Amino acid sequence: MLFVLWYKFDPEHAQEVHRLWREYRYPGEVKVRERYLLIGRHMSVAIFEAPDEESLLKITGPFSKYGVAHIAPAMPLEEAVQVKW
DSSP: OEEEEEEEEOGGGHHHHHHHHHHOOOOTTOEEEEEEEETTTTEEEEEEEOSSHHHHHHHHGGGTTTEEEEEEEEOOHHHHTTOOO
8 A cells, every 4th residue: 555654853863863764764565656855844744655553663763862753645647537436
């Protein structure tokens, strides 16, 4: 399943978060499509595929003491407009 993660971290933790970004390795079952830093916002965004909730915890856990992670399931707009609801 496709997810969008946006992670808002506290400015005073910028150095620790930067270190974690350099060292962190996503779990093998997670396929990262894109990662971004929103410049001047103390926020990062990742678009990735993950099979289950356990994978989401593995991704957010190491960063939880420095800020708040938000995750939402997503689907390409081209697919979404085809869905009858």
